[in-house]
Amino acid sequence: MQPxxxxxxxxxxxxxxxxxxxxxxxxxxxxxxxxxxxxxxxxSQWHGYQRSYLALIGxxxxxxxxxxxxxxxxxxIWLPELAVVDRCTTCHLGLTxxxxxxxxxxxxxxxxxxxxxxxxxxxxxxxxxxxQATTVVEAHWSERAGEQPILPTRYIEAxxxxxxxxxxxxxxxxxxxxxxxxxxxxxxxxxxTRPDGSKLEATDYPPSLAHIADKTTREWIFSWLKDPxxxxxxxxxxxxxxxxxDASDISAYLVSSSIPQARDTVALGVRPAAATDAxxxxxxxxxxxxxxxxxxxxxxxxxxxxxxxxxxTRIGNKAKPEWLAAWxxxxxxxxxxxxxxxxxxxxxxxxxxVEFLQTKTDSDYxxxxxxxxxxxxxxxxxxxxxxxxxxAACHEINGVQKPENFAPELSTIGSKPLxxxxxxxxxxxxxxxxxxxxxxxxxxxxxxVKMPQFTxxxxxxxxxxxxxxxxxxxxxxxxxxxxxxxxxDTNYQPAGHAGKLIAELACFSCHRFNGRGGDMAPDLSWxxxxxxxxxxxxxxxxxNTLRPSLIRRMPRFNLSESDNKELTEYILSVYQSPAIxxxxxxxxxxxxxxxxxxxxxxxxxxACQACHIVDTKTDKGYIGPTLTQVGSRLTPxxxxxxxxxxxxxxxxxxxxxxxxxxxxxRALTAFLMSLKGPGGRGAKQ
Amino acid sequence: xxxxxxTSTTLRAFAAPAALSLLALAGCKHAAxxxxxxxxxxxxxxxxxxxxxxxxxxxxxxxxxxxxVQVNDDQGNAVSGAMVExxxxxxxxxxxxxxxxxSSGQATTLVTLGTISGRYRINAVTGGKTGPVSLETVETAxxxxxxxxxxxxxxYCSRCHDPESSPARVSNYDNLEVKPHPFxxxxxxxxxxxxxxxSLVLHGGPALNRSALMPPYGNTxxxxxxxxxxxxxxxxxxxxxxxxxxxxxxx
Numbered sequence: 001m002q003p004x005x006x007x008x009x010x011x012x013x014x015x016x017x018x019x020x021x022x023x024x025x026x027x028x029x030x031x032x033x034x035x036x037x038x039x040x041x042x043x044s045q046w047h048g049y050q051r052s053y054l055a056l057i058g059x060x061x062x063x064x065x066x067x068x069x070x071x072x073x074x075x076x077i078w079l080p081e082l083a084v085v086d087r088c089t090t091c092h093l094g095l096t097x098x099x100x101x102x103x104x105x106x107x108x109x110x111x112x113x114x115x116x117x118x119x120x121x122x123x124x125x126x127x128x129x130x131x132q133a134t135t136v137v138e139a140h141w142s143e144r145a146g147e148q149p150i151l152p153t154r155y156i157e158a159x160x161x162x163x164x165x166x167x168x169x170x171x172x173x174x175x176x177x178x179x180x181x182x183x184x185x186x187x188x189x190x191x192x193t194r195p196d197g198s199k200l201e202a203t204d205y206p207p208s209l210a211h212i213a214d215k216t217t218r219e220w221i222f223s224w225l226k227d228p229x230x231x232x233x234x235x236x237x238x239x240x241x242x243x244x245x246d247a248s249d250i251s252a253y254l255v256s257s258s259i260p261q262a263r264d265t266v267a268l269g270v271r272p273a274a275a276t277d278a279x280x281x282x283x284x285x286x287x288x289x290x291x292x293x294x295x296x297x298x299x300x301x302x303x304x305x306x307x308x309x310x311x312x313t314r315i316g317n318k319a320k321p322e323w324l325a326a327w328x329x330x331x332x333x334x335x336x337x338x339x340x341x342x343x344x345x346x347x348x349x350x351x352x353x354v355e356f357l358q359t360k361t362d363s364d365y366x367x368x369x370x371x372x373x374x375x376x377x378x379x380x381x382x383x384x385x386x387x388x389x390x391x392a393a394c395h396e397i398n399g400v401q402k403p404e405n406f407a408p409e410l411s412t413i414g415s416k417p418l419x420x421x422x423x424x425x426x427x428x429x430x431x432x433x434x435x436x437x438x439x440x441x442x443x444x445x446x447x448x449v450k451m452p453q454f455t456x457x458x459x460x461x462x463x464x465x466x467x468x469x470x471x472x473x474x475x476x477x478x479x480x481x482x483x484x485x486x487x488x489d490t491n492y493q494p495a496g497h498a499g500k501l502i503a504e505l506a507c508f509s510c511h512r513f514n515g516r517g518g519d520m521a522p523d524l525s526w527x528x529x530x531x532x533x534x535x536x537x538x539x540x541x542x543x544n545t546l547r548p549s550l551i552r553r554m555p556r557f558n559l560s561e562s563d564n565k566e567l568t569e570y571i572l573s574v575y576q577s578p579a580i581x582x583x584x585x586x587x588x589x590x591x592x593x594x595x596x597x598x599x600x601x602x603x604x605x606x607a608c609q610a611c612h613i614v615d616t617k618t619d620k621g622y623i624g625p626t627l628t629q630v631g632s633r634l635t636p637x638x639x640x641x642x643x644x645x646x647x648x649x650x651x652x653x654x655x656x657x658x659x660x661x662x663x664x665x666r667a668l669t670a671f672l673m674s675l676k677g678p679g680g681r682g683a684k685q
Numbered sequence: 686x687x688x689x690x691x692t693s694t695t696l697r698a699f700a701a702p703a704a705l706s707l708l709a710l711a712g713c714k715h716a717a718x719x720x721x722x723x724x725x726x727x728x729x730x731x732x733x734x735x736x737x738x739x740x741x742x743x744x745x746x747x748x749x750x751x752x753x754v755q756v757n758d759d760q761g762n763a764v765s766g767a768m769v770e771x772x773x774x775x776x777x778x779x780x781x782x783x784x785x786x787x788s789s790g791q792a793t794t795l796v797t798l799g800t801i802s803g804r805y806r807i808n809a810v811t812g813g814k815t816g817p818v819s820l821e822t823v824e825t826a827x828x829x830x831x832x833x834x835x836x837x838x839x840x841y842c843s844r845c846h847d848p849e850s851s852p853a854r855v856s857n858y859d860n861l862e863v864k865p866h867p868f869x870x871x872x873x874x875x876x877x878x879x880x881x882x883x884s885l886v887l888h889g890g891p892a893l894n895r896s897a898l899m900p901p902y903g904n905t906x907x908x909x910x911x912x913x914x915x916x917x918x919x920x921x922x923x924x925x926x927x928x929x930x931x932x933x934x935x936x
Binding site for chain 1: 829832853855896897909
């Protein structure tokens with residue numbers, strides 16, 4: 001004890017013994033204390049990165065100019081109106097250096113070319129993370145107080161989707177995800193409101209189950225409920241993983257609540273043509289272009305056809321023949337919202353198609369299902385399950401109301417704080433992995449989770465995750481002028497008898513008119529300026545092939561003479577382009593020198609035969625429409641305006657604008673208008 | 686930290702059975718380190734690529750189709766139960782990285798590209814009887830600009846420039862008198878400068894004394910679009926395109 005005390009007092013004496021010595025020692029301590037701040041900066045993480053950046057550029061050919069552009073210290077992009085304070089560029093020093101394109105080492109990589117500049121938007125708006133932080137861990141992975149870690153590159157398009165509510169050309173994954181939210185009916189249960197207040201609307205057509213017993217059997221409903229993809233691989237209905245008893249009870253309620261429609265049970269009195277002609281069924285199926293919307297599995301096992309309507313590979317297992325006949329006769333009586341056209345088939349044709357579709361049967365499907373008569377308790381239990389599972393959120397079901405807000409709203413799911421999420425053990429603690437896991441296997445998060453199992457591929461799950469991650473709080477707080485609104489379909493509805501015909505033929509399912517409709521077939525908003533009366537009449541009677549390379553084609557409807565005339569007149573008078581003045585258009589017939597000049601321009605100067613066919617013997621352009629009879633199909637005003645600027649008439653067309661002179665365009669128009677085709681009347685043979 | 690540990694302990698009790706079922710359904714190979722579980726029951730002597738090589742995808746994303754390789758024996762018959770390991774250049778991910786070949790001798794993995802654009806060399810390795818056998822294939826990752834180019838190519842160019850034609854996607858390549866260059870044709874396209882390529886796209890074939898079958902896109906595509914197109918062509922060129930680099934004046 002004594003020696004320590006003695007040593008301490010001698011140390012005190014040595015340091016502070018006399019005033020001069022004490023002053024010197026205190027000065028040294030003060031100097032050291034003052035050095036703490038600069039030392040801390042000297043040994044900070046970002047300083048280390050700046051030193052290694054200087055080492056990296058020192059060896060390069062353009063070291064002098066790179067060094068000149070380098071500024072030491074903390075860098076900051078400050079954009080008050082966007083609430084951006086980003087110091088990322090303190091370490092990410094090569095983001096805008098074009099000559100560092102070959103550097104793979106982070107944080108010095110050059111940023112890939114994107115449409116936005118770093119100075120105008122900063123980093124975290126797109127990438128997420130904490131812009132103010134100056135250490136790697138805090139900037140990239142901090143999750144305190146609701147902060148979101150940076151977005152993995154896999155889902156980077158979610159960053160774009162915060163402002164861009166419209167479909168961008170450069171974000172296919174985001175666009176697919178958004179389309180799937182609508183196509184798979186996610187929004188029937190989960191409401192999604194865009195930042196501008198508009199709602200994301202579903203684009204699937206869940207069938208009404210009000211008359212389901214007319215259409216199919218209880219056994220089929222049971223098999224379908226147990227495993228929808230087993231019936232059709234392309235089914236969008238998810239699997240609710242129901243027990244046999246539950247599936248049986250639900251099917252019992254659906255059948256017992258179904259209201260019969262008299263016309264669905266009338267047997268057809270006509271014999272199908274197949275009795276005399278074995279290929280009549282497949283021929284009529286092909287001629288009616290059912291495959292434009294419906295898929296069938298071919299002999300090789302490939303599912304071929306469109307996905308607008310349900311797959312028909314096993315339709316014979318499902319649909320009762322009497323119902324099928326009534327449906328084909330007029331689908332709108334059974335389901336007023338169906339995208340299926342009213343074909344106006346003759347009874348003979350209906351019988352032929354019904355017989356053909358009845359052969360699309362899989363004898364193994366549902367063969368082991370035998371359901372006993374359901375007791376009233378079982379029916380009541382079925383109804384209880386339907387209410388609990390929210391079946392009525394998608395389907396119309398008698399005696400069950402459509403539930404409101406059945407599942408959590410997802411309008412800001414992309415900003416969900418991690419602290420509110422219950423992760424599965426062993427799962428990465430991040431929002432993207434949570435969302436992806438929830439989509440991949442919802443029931444893994446607990447047996448009480450109601451969300452069903454969807455059958456999705458890995459890219460589809462990535463796309464959906466991207467679309468959901470784009471729904472952030474930041475996206476909602478952006479200034480209005482930065483937000484690009486979605487372009488919703490208009491509620492355009494053509495009027496009068498023609499409007500009724502257009503609705504019955506479901507033209508909107510494939511064609512677009514005045515901002516509403518499908519994208520399978522051309523936009524017809526200006527069709528009246530484009531085509532000639534006789535051609536249109538003939539085409540509506542019997543559509544021929546205009547574009548040889550397309551698989552999906554216009555079906556043939558059995559329109560009456562008067563309906564055809566009505567529709568032709570309506571299209572010609574209403575769907576007129578203001579850009580085309582028929583009075584100023586070039587003449588339809590021209591002197592032969594002008595036609596010959598046009599022919600030479602067509603074949604030599606502009607080489608239109610690369611994509612179009614004028615002479616079927618020599619030309620092989622299968623990409624654009626065939627022009628052999630274009631003089632009988634299109635109006636000279638339209639042809640001239642089209643040649644001058646195709647995109648002005650149809651913005652999405654692939655034909656390039658060749659910037660033709662007026663003279664060349666006139667000569668080409670003269671040549672094209674001279675192509676009347678065999679018989680001189682065009683279209684119909 | 687408090688919240689985290691609280692939720693995870695309360696959750697563990699009831700989520701464990703659910704998690705087990707998740708693992709079972711997802712296939713244990715996804716979650717468990719494969720090496721400790723998989724054991725090769727057979728050995729082959731050759732590796733051949735079945736499908737999934739030479740794909741093009743976006744940086745950081747999984748490729749559309751899985752990579753499938755087949756293990757064969759000396760007679761060229763498929764070997765099932767052989768172990769195949771997948772390796773790749775930095776950042777490329779494999780799900781799973783180690784696979785046993787199935788009954789048809791094939792090993793399948795889903796490749797996730799890294800975050801930097803360019804070519805990713807992928808090696809599949811299997812332990813043969815006389816030593817390891819390996820197979821190399823290449824996948825290409827596109828950055829944003831190159832991907833915009835790919836989308837434009839799909840819309841405007843591949844109808845003529847793509848030698849592959851299918852019923853779903855008809856290409857007119859075979860019908861053209863003067864054959865266009867496929868964009869993977871690096872041997873030809875690498876020799877054409879950016880300026881000449883831009884000129885060809887903007888003004889059409891005749892601008893460089895080439896075929897008029899190539900129309901001008903200068904009034905249809907924006908300058909940024911054309912740059913994106915060129916960026917895509919350079920990215921997929923085979924043999925790879927090597928830019929001349931920046932030239933600096935000596936003081």
